[in-house]
Amino acid sequence: MLTRNSRKTEANGKMCDNTDYNVVLAGNPNVGKSTIFNALTGMKQHTGNWTGKTVEYAKGCTKIKDKSFSVVDLPGTYSMISFSPEEEVSRQFLVRDDIDCTVIVIDSSVLERNLSFTLQVLSVTKKAVLCLNLSDECCKNGFVIDEDELSLNLGIPVISTNATKKSDIEKIREKIYDVCTEKTKCFRVTRLYDGIDIFNKEKHKENTEFLAARSKEICSRCIKKCGENISEKTKKLDKILTSKITGIPIMILLLGLLFWITAVGANYPSRLLSELFEYIKVGLVYVFDFFNAPDFIKGFFINGIYTTLSWVVAVMLPPMAIFFPLFALIEDFGYLPRIAFNLDKFFSKCGAHGKQGL
Structure with missing residues (x-):
């Protein structure tokens, strides 16, 4: 395990000596997490999660202002309730006490579905940044996300990003720096988790329903319509394609x-x-x-x-x-x-x- 006095991260065969802070990137598969990792570290990691592939995490390093950071790109997962190897790897990494900032990358066009994973991550760490990636897809789906309201509900900084834009990568770097140096304070919203052990596998159904209800509640406060809501068509399609009958x-x-x-x-x-x-x-x-x-x-x-x-x-x-x-x-x-x-x-x-x- 990395210590505060001597931290090293391997990147492309080289060692980043004496890094000041440890940062991890967590999120669902195919939300642009590895793209952000590559932009932050200058590496060209190609990752994938499918049956039969060894679960690994990519490591790199970067410098932001006057500080050096080790960056770890965790396997893409849909949950931290360890049912698969990648979920187990991600959970074990995120519960470590030497992580200074967790960058949670989600697909903002399906915010409600992704918030469930976000709440699970925030149950084990409060020092985090939420990246609403693919933010340009939101308006296409007929809604906008109130970043300030979402930030208040989660207790962490929230930013809209497009992983392919250099200016948005700079925003992520700035937020990472602010959280690690405690220039921006994060706080745990305890009412989200009081009396709930979301990692209890025996109560998996209960916990899933709780997280879904909480995600829906937060979305109702943070999502605003901006024109025709294409997602309504998607919901109607979901009712047919995921129906018990059809x-x-x-x-x-x-x-x-x-x-x-x-x-x-x-x-x-x-x-x-x-x-x-x-x-x-x-x-x-x-x-x-x-x-x-x-x-x-x-x-x-x-x-x-x-x-x-x-x-x-x-x-x-x-x-x-x-x-x-x-x-x-x-x-x-x-x-x-x-x-x-x-x-x-x-x-x-x-x-x-x-x-x-x-």
Whole structure:
């Protein structure tokens, strides 16, 4: 564990000696957390959280004004109630007593859903900064967030950011500096957690309902409409796609259609590739015969290497070229989290959770 007297952080093989403060970045996957980390440290970290991948955290260092900071990018998690390895790693790191500032990065376009995670983090630390990332999406969805009101409700500084803008990164750096040096005071809003042990797995359902209710209450105070509310359409769509009656049938139908298009659609390019490779094979035979190559050489290169590779490419490439773009399209439309929600009830019966089905 890092100590106040001697702190070191590894970054790109180099050591940041005698850093003054420790900072961690926490948040859900795909909210721009690693982009902020790269901008703060000057590193180029590529991270990902999926089944089978080793859970790791990225480390770097930066200098803000007259102080040096070690920065840790924690794995993206949806919760700190340790049900998965990345959640366990994040929780163990955040409860350490040598963390001077936690930068909580959330997707501001879905504030209510992300506030649940924010409240969990604030239950173990009060020195934090909340980054409302992807803030440019809010107005597109027909609402604005009152940063001052949200700050009062949470007891920490709140800033709207776009991780790709240099000016917003500077705002984050300034807030980190102010919190670490106690120029900006944070305070724990104790009424959020009185009598509630949100990390008690035996009361997981109760705690989830409590956090959801508290998040909704805070959002009702902090979110203001600014024109047509597109999120209302999203809510109506959610009622259909995650309904107990229609959610599972629509999911099965959509995934079945996806696999059917992949299987049937791949037949045509597979046939064309096979014919093309067969045509090339005839040409290669003529070339080997022209040079009077021995039969075992011709058999090794043509019937062995070339034929095997051409079959693999002809059979595997078309399905992959069709399936992955379609799957990415489903992900861009935001359907994958809804699939995880639909599967969660079934997976939880065997000690897992919905997102493991993706």
